Amino acid sequence: MIPAVTQQVWCVAALLGTTALAIATSRSRRSTAIVYGATFAISLVALAGALFSLISHASATELILPIGLPWLGSHFRLDALAAFFLAVVNLGGAAASLYGLGYGNHEPAPQRILPFFPAFLAGMNLVVLADDAFTYLLCWEFMSLASWALVMAHHREADNARAGYVYLVMASFGTLALLLAFGLMAGAGGSYSFAAIRSAQHAPREAALVLGLMLLGAGSKAGLVPLHVWLPLAHPAAPSHVSALMSGVMTKVAIYGFIRVVFDLLGPPSWSAGVAVLALGGATAVMGILYALMENDLKRLLAYSTIENIGVIFASLGLALAFQANGLGLAAALAFTAALFHVLNHSFFKSLLFFGAGAVLTSTGERDMEKLGGLIHRMPLTSFVFLVGCVAISALPPFNGFVSEWLMFQAVLQSPDLPQWLLKIMVPAVGALLALAAALAAACFVKAFGITFLGRARSPAAQAAGEVDRYSLAAMLSLAALCFLAGILPGVVIDALSPVAQAMIGHRMPVQANDPWLSIVPIEESRSSYNGLLVFVFITAAASLAVYFIHRFASRAIRRGPAWGCGFADPTPAAQYSGASFVQPIRRVFGTLVFQAREHVDMPAPGELRPARFRVDMHDLVWERLYTPVTEVVWFLADRLNQLQFLTIRRYLSLVFATLVTLLLALAIWS
């Protein structure tokens, strides 16, 4: 029997082989089908392996390959946490490959995508499998670069080059932070294997510094505010199945890194770590969804919504840290499981929604919601699965989003047990922020679905849209089915997550399989329980009854059309409710402060013949207050240093000489 980790490494090798295959067959017309077919099969095998070792509670297996640094080698390890994230990665990979089988045919230059797609999947798998700092960072960079190449696939489109540039800068910055974090953890002794780091003692100040660096490094990849700026630029720039992978899966790999370091390698946490992570998570959730609400580009909206979900996950992780630091193991396990459950859920529905946006993009060529509308008539299946995704991400029962957010709020309700007053006050406050974010998310996806799929077509392209191909629909339908299944059978997922919580927290949630009627009971029966199946049956019954009564009694009654046509007197679809008008109330409440939104109405005087104009000015304060000053300083310094390029040879020699003498002097004085 081959150890599980070896199987996974073979899968990665197969993915890398697929990259070579993609390069070899790049001239062939069947290249798309071959590559996506191969990645689909490999991802399914890797998914099966990961799920098997997660469910069978297999003990961790390790593998050391003699590649990489000569004295270190490459360590790989498959434990419960890695198995869970491998399952997430490969499920997303399988779905994206299936979707790509259809979507990839519309690609004008497939050879720009096909070699990097399997490499990107391999990179994400490797990051999760890595068991020493060097391998981890190397694979992390490999993943970043592969995804960067995919972002730059359509490099001639406006703004994509800038997106790639910003992504590259932020990714390098994040890796620098990770490098420093691992360097700190390895200490002066410099033992870079995770086993050595895990067994070492970490001083509190060092641990706090590592936590801060991990928040910078993993946070910039995951999209924590204010490090999120690259995400809404780069995720939509890639082809849609890659956007789905980047948003739904790569951000999860960043979360994996955070969990691996903070919960596993760093030893017992301090409660102040929980405070920092909670605060960042809450702020990220609200800011992300506010950005998403203001957005009219469908894929950018989804990317911003990813930021919100990352905030939710980080807030749950912060809760878990706070509980664990105070020895409340059960509550910590609850919060941790909620975070992992949300990781899984978000990978389902965000991939699904990006696939839907990609389907809309292929059949209409539009990402701007203000030019869509009425697609429910032309793309009925796509709109159905998109609706499922919207309902799930809005955390409405009976879908999966509700379960993870409900579990998280159950964890928030445990906060009175915390001894620190700061946490006692802060956890409910963050809970309120998360509730606000959840409500705003629902509004956001009402907008996304309503403006895109309902109403009448706002452009000829939307008018002429048609349903997408079978492969794309199969990918979307299977993800929608998973959203539904995870929503009505949450106990199965929670039990599958228990070995991860056991390994990271030292406790696990109560076994859910024994509860009657597929209920889940996070703490105990008397406090709270949830039954997705029951809610589903109730919703179905109530909705069917309502439909029946409406059709039976309301529709049958004779109705005469009113004289003025119910607001449809105007024949142009542009007069419909638009996305901007939908969010106007929210923009007025929140945007005035958060985005400095100002409305300008230019009303012509009576008798003037020009049209009235309405304009909204919005500012991205994170860009203007944080990134613009930093870039200005960098430009200023670069301008100054530029003069170094034009010195005489003797000056260069003198510079070297002066540096040497200065260093020697410093050594002479301080040694």
Add this chain to the structure above:
Amino acid sequence: MHNLAFDIAHLLAGGLVLISFMMLYQDRLYALLNIFALHAVVLALSVAWQAFVQNAPHLYVTAVIALVFKAIVIPVALHRIVKQLGIHRDIENAVGIGPTMLAGMGLVALSMVLMLRVTGAADPLAREDLAFALSVVLLGLLVMVTRRNAVSQVVGFMSLENGLVLAATGAKGMPLVVEISVAFSILIAFIVIGVFLFRIRERFDTVDVGALDEFRGERR
């Protein structure tokens, strides 16, 4: 015997530093080349003495390499180059002789202070050797920085390398392979620089590196 060995090693290494100072002072190309040859001879003597003291026969090979290449081949070749280029005039020093000598003294003092402190635990022979070697390296760099003529910069570079060899032989247990490879890399560097000298000369009609800067449109 040990004291005598130490004294002679000390004398030779100190002589090397003294000759570096002579190089700093010299402002004629032929004289500079002659002094460089003397530098190499003293280096070869010093290495040979180290070979004798340390009882390390492979160091004799290094000494022979230093003697043949640095004391004979390279100076003769440079002589020919200077003659062919017709530049046996004064060296234009970018910095005056006085300040250069003062700076050189400062550098020697710095390397003494530094090396004697840093290598406190080492064998006294190696300590002195390292301190002198660092002085020679720094003085070689100083020659490169204060001269405008490309040939004298080459000489500065070669004397810098002599300092490296001195340091390498002072430390016991330097493998022969390393020394030979260093010697050959220097030889190759010399060839490359020589070729470049002629190329520069062909193109600009001078080996004053200031011409390169003028060509790039830079002010001095």
